[in-house]
Amino acid sequence: xxxxKRVVKTTLGARLTHWSHTIxxxxxxxxxxxxxxxxxxxxxxxxxxxxxxxxxxxxxxxxFGAVPLFGLLYKPESFFGxxxxxxxxxxxxxxxxxxxPFDLIGLKVNMPPQDRVNAGQKFNSFFFPTVCFFIGVSGxxxxxxxxxxxxxxxxxxxxxxLCWILGTMQLMFHAYLGSLHPGSGESFWxxxxxxxxxxxWAKHHHTNWYNETYGEDE
Amino acid sequence: MAKTKGYxxxxxxxxxCRGCVVACKQWNQLPAEQTRFKGTYQTVPDLxxxxxxxxxxxxxxxxxxxxxxxxKRQCMHCLDPACLKVCPQKAISITDTGAVVxxxxxxxxxxxxxxxxxxxxxxxxxxxxxxxxxSLCTERTAEGExxxxxxxxxxxxxxxxxxxxxLALAKKRVSDIIGKYxxxxxxxxxxxxxxxxxxxxxxxxxxxxxxxNPKVGxxxxxxxxxxxxxxPWLIALTGAVSVFSFFSTRFLGVGKEAHEGESLDG
Numbered sequence: 001x002x003x004x005k006r007v008v009k010t011t012l013g014a015r016l017t018h019w020s021h022t023i024x025x026x027x028x029x030x031x032x033x034x035x036x037x038x039x040x041x042x043x044x045x046x047x048x049x050x051x052x053x054x055x056x057x058x059x060x061x062x063x064f065g066a067v068p069l070f071g072l073l074y075k076p077e078s079f080f081g082x083x084x085x086x087x088x089x090x091x092x093x094x095x096x097x098x099x100x101p102f103d104l105i106g107l108k109v110n111m112p113p114q115d116r117v118n119a120g121q122k123f124n125s126f127f128f129p130t131v132c133f134f135i136g137v138s139g140x141x142x143x144x145x146x147x148x149x150x151x152x153x154x155x156x157x158x159x160x161x162l163c164w165i166l167g168t169m170q171l172m173f174h175a176y177l178g179s180l181h182p183g184s185g186e187s188f189w190x191x192x193x194x195x196x197x198x199x200x201w202a203k204h205h206h207t208n209w210y211n212e213t214y215g216e217d218e
Numbered sequence: 219m220a221k222t223k224g225y226x227x228x229x230x231x232x233x234x235c236r237g238c239v240v241a242c243k244q245w246n247q248l249p250a251e252q253t254r255f256k257g258t259y260q261t262v263p264d265l266x267x268x269x270x271x272x273x274x275x276x277x278x279x280x281x282x283x284x285x286x287x288x289x290k291r292q293c294m295h296c297l298d299p300a301c302l303k304v305c306p307q308k309a310i311s312i313t314d315t316g317a318v319v320x321x322x323x324x325x326x327x328x329x330x331x332x333x334x335x336x337x338x339x340x341x342x343x344x345x346x347x348x349x350x351x352x353s354l355c356t357e358r359t360a361e362g363e364x365x366x367x368x369x370x371x372x373x374x375x376x377x378x379x380x381x382x383x384x385l386a387l388a389k390k391r392v393s394d395i396i397g398k399y400x401x402x403x404x405x406x407x408x409x410x411x412x413x414x415x416x417x418x419x420x421x422x423x424x425x426x427x428x429x430x431n432p433k434v435g436x437x438x439x440x441x442x443x444x445x446x447x448x449x450p451w452l453i454a455l456t457g458a459v460s461v462f463s464f465f466s467t468r469f470l471g472v473g474k475e476a477h478e479g480e481s482l483d484g
Contacts, residue, residue, distance in 0.1 A: 035328040037446075038307050050326035051347045104459070106467035145329060145342070151435070154333040158441035165449045169456045176460035182467050 006196040007214060009116065009187065009206075013078060015195055017071055024064035029168060031057040036161070058143065065136050068129075085117060086125035092208075093119035106182075113207035124174060131167040134159055222316025223359065224295055224414025225368050226384040229426065230395060230402075231375035232288040234273055236261065241370030242271045242292075245355065265291060267343025270352045271367060274427050289426035290367075290376070293318060293339045293352040294406065295414035300434040301331035301340060301351075304442055316381065316414050317354035325349055336410045336432035354414070384416050391418045410434070 010018075033040040034053040047053035072079050092112035096119035099109045111118075117125060138156035145153045179188045186201040203210040239262070243250065248268045253261060260275035271292035278285045299318045302310040309324035310331065327347040332340040340351045355365035359378075363369070368376040377384065388404045395402050395418075405417035410432045423430050 035326050036306055038324075041307075054327055054347055104463045104467075106463065106470035142329065145332065150333065150338055154435050155437050157330055157333055158437050158445055161441065161445055162449065165445070165452060169452045172453060172456040172460055176463065180464055 005199040007199050007202050007210070008195055009190055009197045009202065010195040011078075012195065013071065013075065014082075015191055017067055018191060020063065020067045024060045024067075025167075025171065027060045028057060028064060029164065031060070032164065061136075061139055061143075064132075068132075082125060085115065086122040088115060089119075089122065093122060096120065097123070104181075114205065114209070116206050116209035116213075118206065120177070124170065127170055128167065128174075131163045131170070135163045135167065138163070222297065222381045222414050223379065224316065224354070224381050224384065224416060225365065225376050225378040226388055226416045226418065227290045228375045228377070228388075228391060228418045229288055229290075230391075230399070230418060230420050231373045232273070232290070233373055233375075234259070234275060234286065234288040235372065236273050237370040237372060238290060238367035238376060239269075239271055239273060241366040242352070243269070245358070245366035246270060265339065265341050267341045267346070267348075267350050269341075270350060276425060276427055278425065287421065287426050289417075289428065291339075291427075292367075292415070293354070294337050294410070295352075295354055296336075296410050297413065298411040300334040300336060300410075300438065304330050304334040304438060306330065306446075313356055315354075315356075315359060317356050317359070318351075319353045319356050320349065320351065322346075322348060334434060334438045336429075336434050381414055381416070388416050388418050395420065 030040075030043060031047055031053040034043050034047065034050060035057070044050055044053065047056055068079075092114065095112045096114060099111060100120060102109045103111065115122075138160040141148050141152055141156040142160065148156075178184055178191070183201075183205065186197045186205075190197045199210070199214070202214075242248075248270070251262045251266060251269055253263065256263070258275055258277070260273070262269050262272045265272055271290060274289045274291055276287040276289065278287070295316065295318045297316070299310065299312070302312065302318060306328060307324045307326055309321045309326075310318060311321070312318055325348045327342065327349060329340075329342050329349055331349055331351075332338070332342065340349045342348075343350050355363070355367075358365060364378050368378045377387070379387075385404070385407060388407075392402045392404055399420040401421045403419050403423070405419050405423050405426075405428060406413040406415055409429075417426075417428075419426055419428075
């Protein structure tokens with residue numbers, strides 16, 4: 001069988017940031033749950049008790065914040081390019097979002113052509129960084145509570161909780177849609193591999209981007 | 219309501235000797251604080267993870283004279299404590315005498331009690347990674363002893379007993395001194411739903427650094443009553459939708475053809 005042509009969809013930097021973020025998110029989630037509710041008492045020994053969980057929560061919080069900040073300073077055009085990409089909304093995006101629920105349950109729909117990131121991913125591109133931003137800010141306030149006014153500290157707790165809950169909620173969708181949802185396998189393995197996808201898959205799922213980048217002549 | 223016990227702080231009898239502070243340190247075996255002189259006689263500027271009670275000094279110039287107001291600060295042992303409500307580990311409880319106590323083993327050091335407390339009392343101890351506060355010397359009172367601070371008080375400014383009796387005593391004291399201190403009042407009867415530590419104040423609470431009407435913030439209520447019990451279910455919901463989609467997409471059989479794209483190599 002002839003090897004099919006492959007195109008690059010995600011850069012090495014994007015993949016590294018994505019997976020460091022994933023590891024941090026889950027570590028922070030589970031160490032945080034120890035603090036969030038007595039329901040997760042059984043998790044305490046995993047992290048070496050509540051103190052161990054607190055320590056790991058802070059350690060991974062630093063990595064969680066430092067990696068994107070480093071990326072932002074080292075290669076600002078990468079972040080802003082992504083944001084610009086995600087900010088491009090037209091009728092195709094709105095149509096995609098309206099038809100998406102049908103696609104999700106498995107009905108046959110003809111999705112309008114999408115850019116490199118589809119409308120749902122564009123929404124996620126804003127949603128997640130926003131959630132992370134507020135988690136980070138409220139986390140710093142709680143960590144250094146003595147340095148902040150009390151009213152701000154008391155707001156930080158609900159904000160932190162609200163944001164990780166919304167973030168994890170979105171994460172459930174993101175994890176499923178990016179792996180086991182029909183047709184997602186290609187980008188899933190791209191994220192674990194060299195960032196390339198089959199050209200035919202790219203053309204099917206991200207038509208606009210494929211045509212703009214690799215030409216219509218293919 | 220069950221009979222609860224606490225103590226009365228009669229600020230008009232307090233001479234600011236801080237014997238209570240030292241006794242508290244001694245009984246709880248807490249290290250001394252290293253502090254710097256900042257132009258006030260108050261030794262420790264604020265409660266810390268190692269200091270469960272302080273006397274705060276408030277100086278005012280009144281009628282050409284310096285007036286000192288001394289206020290003992292520690293956990294107020296609320297009848298309806300906000301810290302107990304917000305603690306995610308249920309590490310805070312009320313004893314049968316009404317003292318609000320913490321279980322050090324259950325505490326995970328999240329410090330939410332500190333943010334919720336209307337009196338801003340619990341403090342974080344970095345070394346132990348736990349929150350700390352006064353326990354009303356539960357281990358002493360259970361043996362019929364007085365709380366360490368009360369026992370140390372030389373002027374009778376601190377008096378331990380049943381809250382009802384102390385409240386009556388406080389009211390009587392206020393009526394006795396109202397001639398000399400027209401703004402005298404009882405603090406702790408109604409504040410934050412009532413506290414087991416009661417005060418006879420000679421002047422407005424604000425002069426002692428107390429809030430007139432301390433309240434538990436609305437964001438705390440929002441967190442406790444809405445976000446915490448209901449929002450985590452959203453995660454379960456999206457998880458369930460994903461699982462549903464996993465099966466429905468396969469059952470409806472849109473399948474690979476519709477999603478993989480036709481081969482460009484044809």
